Amino acid sequence: MIKFITRFISQYKEYFLLVLLIIVSLSALSSNEKPQVKRIRTFALGSFALFSEAVNSLFSLFHAEPSIDELRRENADLMLEVNRLRNYKIENESLRSLLSFKDTASYPLIYADVVSKLVNKIQGNFIINRGNSNGLKVGMPVLNERGLIGIITETSDNFSVVKTLYNSNLNIAVTIQNIQVDGVLSWNGNELIIKNIPTTYNVRVGDAVVTSDFSSLFPPGIPVGTVSKRETISLGLLHSISITPYTDIYAVDNLFVLMLVTSKEINKLEMNLMK
Amino acid sequence: MVLNYFKPALFFIPLAVLQLAVVPLISINNITPNLILVMLIFFTLMYGQIFGMINGFILGFILDLISGGLIGAFMLSFTITAFIAGYFYNENKLDINTASYFFVVILFICGTINSFLYSSISNSNADVGFFLLLIEDGILPGIYTALFGIPIIIFNPKKGIE
Incomplete structure (x- = not known):
């Protein structure tokens, strides 16, 4: 029996190793916020950044x-x-x-x-x-x-x-400055968007967007960007607004x-x- | 054989510095090549699937630590990518695999899979579409990464059948 198991494992060792490494990786993914992991990361980050800084x-x-x-x-x-x-x-x-x-x-x-x-x-x-x-x-x-x-x-x-x-x-509470409408800004992989702004608000291309009073991550009034596109979604009730960052x-x-x-x-x- | 495990480690530090400090300068619309993956695939094709997986796992972990990204994301994507690249390993075809344009093709396939996996793992925004992940964060970085395999086959002394 043991012989059979040994042979079986050695025959499919690549697969066993893959499963093992995937399990370890997934557990690493789930322990990103653990203090021990953070400590290791902080140490690695600090050490390696010295090299990067020299090249930079x-x-x-x-x-x-x-x-x-x-x-x-x-x-x-x-x-x-x-x-x-x-x-x-x-x-x-x-x-x-x-x-x-x-x-x-x-x-x-x-x-x-x-x-x-x-x-x-x-x-x-x-x-x-x-x-x-x-x-x-x-x-x-x-x-x-x-x-x-x-x-x-x-x-x-x-x-x-x-x-x-x-x-x-990263999601940020922002305000469209001219009309004082708040929304949540997020990155969808292609552009920065603020979703679900009612069409009753007259959002215009070029309007300035700043961080909102509601955000406790950021102080209010830091410029973020301008409205570059306005798209109507949900049966014409809501706007999805694209933002071009100033930076x-x-x-x-x-x-x-x-x-x-x-x-x-x-x-x-x-x-x-x-x- | 054990000494072979140190070879990627030797190349890793300079490549990681280049990857994080220089490669962003040549990014096209936020699409960058992955130099560490080029090295990983090369060594996987040279020394086999298990070698590649273990290296992918270790180098991925270190890259996760030093890049400020999510720990586990590169670990997982490099491990799976090296596993797939390992299927192209053939002791009798080392020259064809690593010193001909076949290497660029393997690099493209693996680069695409790696970028797609990495983005899928590290993304938590439901608004990011599948096709964006597949094309803009999979195939395009795969092509860009594959281009960096060309110098390897040009300067490889073991040039094989092209």
Whole structure:
């Protein structure tokens, strides 16, 4: 009997090995959020990012002078400021006072370089060269002088992982600024869309889209993009709205982290939901 | 034979750095080649199915760790892809498989399967359509990956039947 089993296993060893490896892989997939796995990942990320950073610095030898970085920071500050003022114009005074606890009066920004990118149609991730030691925390928004890029989902001592807008696992509460309609923005692999906006709202191509007051992942009023297409679905009752982001996300080499976690408790809950 | 297991490990670090730091610069509409897969398929065709699966599993795990993606996604997709690539392994046809244009064809098939599997595993958005996954995140990256097999057959000293 034992002989038979041994022969059977050796005859089909490839299949047994495949099943075994698949089971281990699936259990790894299901244990992504375990602290032990996170620790290993943080260590690996930090160690490997050093190599990537070295290669990356070779490619950026010919650009990014310090003065340009400074101007970029100023641009990002101004972009946020302009948008805040635009919001003030649109909001009425009573609503503003009601929501003032979520107002982002000051925007501490920290500059970072993209060290490596995971580029595919579904999962857009960056690794940046700032981490815990620079005060970065999970849940901080990432942007550049044009607009929102993504959110920090993991940090090691000197590096962090950014989940970009081009990641199908990231959903963001946004507002179409001109008509103050809220929706959920998500990446469908091809474009950023806001689904299920009633056709009674007059959404126009070119309307600005910003992060919503309802989002506790992001502070309100960060520019995201503009409406590029409007499609009617569900018997003409609802619109599906395509958004073109202000930022060319995959061309980004330098960015800023907004040193702000709106509400740690809510943020933790939302980050868990996001996973 | 045991020493053979170290060969992919030697190539892995430089290729992973290229994959994550340089390859995004040559992406076309978010479609990128997978250099580590090129290496994995090459070694699978050289040393067989079990060798490929074990390597795919280990390299996939490391790539998952360092890329910031979902742990297990590359592990699973590389393991299954190497298993499939292993069916093309033939000790008597090593030259044809690894040094002729047949290698590019195998690479295309495996690249497509790998990209499709990886996207399917890592996607949690129900709005992402099957055809998008199959064509834009399967076949197109498969073609792009296969193109990177051409230098291997051109510079391979064991050039076989073309």
